[in-house]
Amino acid sequence: MKINISNEIKFNIMATILVIILAITLTPITFQNDTYYTIKVGESIVNNGIDMQDHLSWHEDLNYTYPHWLYDLMTYVVYSYFGFTGVYVLTCIFSAILAITIYFTNSKICKNNIISFFITFITLFFIRAFIAARAQLVTFILFVLTIYFIEKYLENKNRIYALGLIIIPIVIANIHIAVFPFYFILYLPYIGEYIIAKLMFKLPFSNLKLKHLQKRLKKCEENKRNIKLEKKLKIKIEKSKKSIGNKTTRFKELKSSSFKIKIEENDNVKSLIIVMIISLFTGFLTPLGTNPYTYLVKTMMGNTTAHIKEHAAITLARFPEALIFIAIFIIILTFTKVKIKLSDLFLVGGLTILTIFSQRQFSMLVLLGSFTLSKLVFELISLNPKNQLRQSTNLLEGILFVVVTILICICILRNRIKEKFIDESSYPVLACDFINQNIDIKNSRFYNEYNYGSYMIFRNIPVFIDSRADLYDPKFSHKENDIFMDYINTDNLNTFCEETFEKYQITHIITQNGSSLNNEIRHLNSPIYSEIYKDDNFTIYEYIRN
Numbered sequence: 001m002k003i004n005i006s007n008e009i010k011f012n013i014m015a016t017i018l019v020i021i022l023a024i025t026l027t028p029i030t031f032q033n034d035t036y037y038t039i040k041v042g043e044s045i046v047n048n049g050i051d052m053q054d055h056l057s058w059h060e061d062l063n064y065t066y067p068h069w070l071y072d073l074m075t076y077v078v079y080s081y082f083g084f085t086g087v088y089v090l091t092c093i094f095s096a097i098l099a100i101t102i103y104f105t106n107s108k109i110c111k112n113n114i115i116s117f118f119i120t121f122i123t124l125f126f127i128r129a130f131i132a133a134r135a136q137l138v139t140f141i142l143f144v145l146t147i148y149f150i151e152k153y154l155e156n157k158n159r160i161y162a163l164g165l166i167i168i169p170i171v172i173a174n175i176h177i178a179v180f181p182f183y184f185i186l187y188l189p190y191i192g193e194y195i196i197a198k199l200m201f202k203l204p205f206s207n208l209k210l211k212h213l214q215k216r217l218k219k220c221e222e223n224k225r226n227i228k229l230e231k232k233l234k235i236k237i238e239k240s241k242k243s244i245g246n247k248t249t250r251f252k253e254l255k256s257s258s259f260k261i262k263i264e265e266n267d268n269v270k271s272l273i274i275v276m277i278i279s280l281f282t283g284f285l286t287p288l289g290t291n292p293y294t295y296l297v298k299t300m301m302g303n304t305t306a307h308i309k310e311h312a313a314i315t316l317a318r319f320p321e322a323l324i325f326i327a328i329f330i331i332i333l334t335f336t337k338v339k340i341k342l343s344d345l346f347l348v349g350g351l352t353i354l355t356i357f358s359q360r361q362f363s364m365l366v367l368l369g370s371f372t373l374s375k376l377v378f379e380l381i382s383l384n385p386k387n388q389l390r391q392s393t394n395l396l397e398g399i400l401f402v403v404v405t406i407l408i409c410i411c412i413l414r415n416r417i418k419e420k421f422i423d424e425s426s427y428p429v430l431a432c433d434f435i436n437q438n439i440d441i442k443n444s445r446f447y448n449e450y451n452y453g454s455y456m457i458f459r460n461i462p463v464f465i466d467s468r469a470d471l472y473d474p475k476f477s478h479k480e481n482d483i484f485m486d487y488i489n490t491d492n493l494n495t496f497c498e499e500t501f502e503k504y505q506i507t508h509i510i511t512q513n514g515s516s517l518n519n520e521i522r523h524l525n526s527p528i529y530s531e532i533y534k535d536d537n538f539t540i541y542e543y544i545r546n
Contacts, residue, residue, distance in 0.1 A: 031132075039079045041076075046073070057462055062472075067291070068175055150186065186368075191269060329369075344372040426537075430535050449515060469484060
């Protein structure tokens with residue numbers, strides 16, 4: 001007996017397979033610097049628990065907040081059993097889950113599988129630089145599910161979605177506390193639209209004035225003493241009713257007119273607000289104390305965000321995808337009859353502003369803005385019934401999608417095949433071999449540069465600094481010395497390097513050969529710097545004091 005599978009189910013199966021293939025293809029084999037310290041922090045948790053102390057640098061008694069302890073622990077467990085291959089496979093799994101959630105969330109929101117497939121394809125390609133073995137990959141999945149649960153809850157008020165919305169912040173508080181406050185920002189566009197709808201269509205202030213006039217008239221009629229006042233009140237009441245009627249008509253016309261913004265009044269938002277309030281307390285369901293509520297504030301008040309590349313303001317020349325993505329919205333809303341929901345406008349507009357100030361937010365703009373884009377594209381196509389996309393697809397279309405996806409994946413894989421887990425030009429692999437074999441690490445203090453400190457930690461070499469930037473900020477470390485800024489000033493040559501070396505009693509320096517610090521040391525040509533190791537990428541000096 002043959003099983004009759006509808007074209008829509010066939011397309012969903014095909015699209016799911018294709019987006020998984022694309023996600024895995026886009027997952028880099030070479031790890032970023034954060035992955036190396038993630039493994040070692042997970043190992044530290046196994047050995048020491050979450051004791052809020054750093055065990056990986058040589059600085060004494062630094063406070064550490066363990067901002068993504070659960071992800072660190074999970075990554076270490078996978079690495080301890082399966083090595084780098086296991087970590088890579090885990091990242092591929094998360095990438096695939098992200099692709100699936102984007103596709104099915106788009107399908108449910110815009111209700112067109114073909115559009116959802118193409119938007120998912122574009123979204124994954126645009127955020128490819130953010131797909132890595134980092135905790136943010138898990139939070140991407142959680143934020144996509146947040147939008148899905150909110151949209152579905154507002155649609156049918158199902159308690160399952162409310163439960164999902166309460167569970168998600170608990171996971172975020174343990175996976176990646178830096179983005180815990182961002183979870184609640186996702187509620188604001190819907191609440192903002194609801195408040196504005198109430199103000200526009202219910203006219204509470206005008207109604208309040210009318211009720212006040214009616215009460216005064218009632219008292220006046222009961223007393224029967226001031227006929228003139230009674231007449232004046234009746235005239236004012238009639239004017240107030242007429243004004244309310246005019247405003248109501250005008251706002252309703254505005255709602256149904258060709259105005260670009262659609263404002264919807266959904267009373268389920270009131271229940272959504274209760275869900276949000278309950279979720280506010282989920283940040284306490286973590287071994288990190290109040291850090292989910294304070295971590296981001298401390299980070300913004302500290303020095304690190306101004307000097308870390310991913311926190312810098314976006315440069316459109318470096319991120320042409322951002323310009324393209326924003327331009328698509330502007331073109332659709334300017335040159336077509338398509339309307340946008342006010343909540344969607346708030347979401348995309350807010351994320352665009354965040355992206356301008358911090359390039360790392362570009363991932364959120366594309367990821368969450370893709371759902372609004374799907375709605376706009378579907379409405380644009382629906383304006384002309386003759387050109388409407390069908391909800392299902394035939395075999396020829398399926399073959400076309402497969403061919404296009406495979407060709408793109410082959411192009412990407414041509415570069416991926418050459419990759420290794422560790423890029424030896426960026427990380428001191430051979431230099432760390434030399435250190436572990438020839439230097440007494442326990443009695444040494446290495447000065448190293450920011451980008452490869454995490455790899456040195458992975459190789460069990462205590463460091464001066466690594467990419468856990470908050471650890472070295474006084475806002476978190478509670479130390480008098482601002483280790484992070486001392487590094488920045490030394491790296492930028494604003495501080496003479498020997499001042500820093502003396503201040504921290506440095507015994508060895510490891511530098512990349514082309515770095516400004518290495519050039520300065522070579523320019524000094526001083527006998528206090530004894531070159532004890534050099535390869536094609538890194539140099540190690542022993543700092544000899546008089």
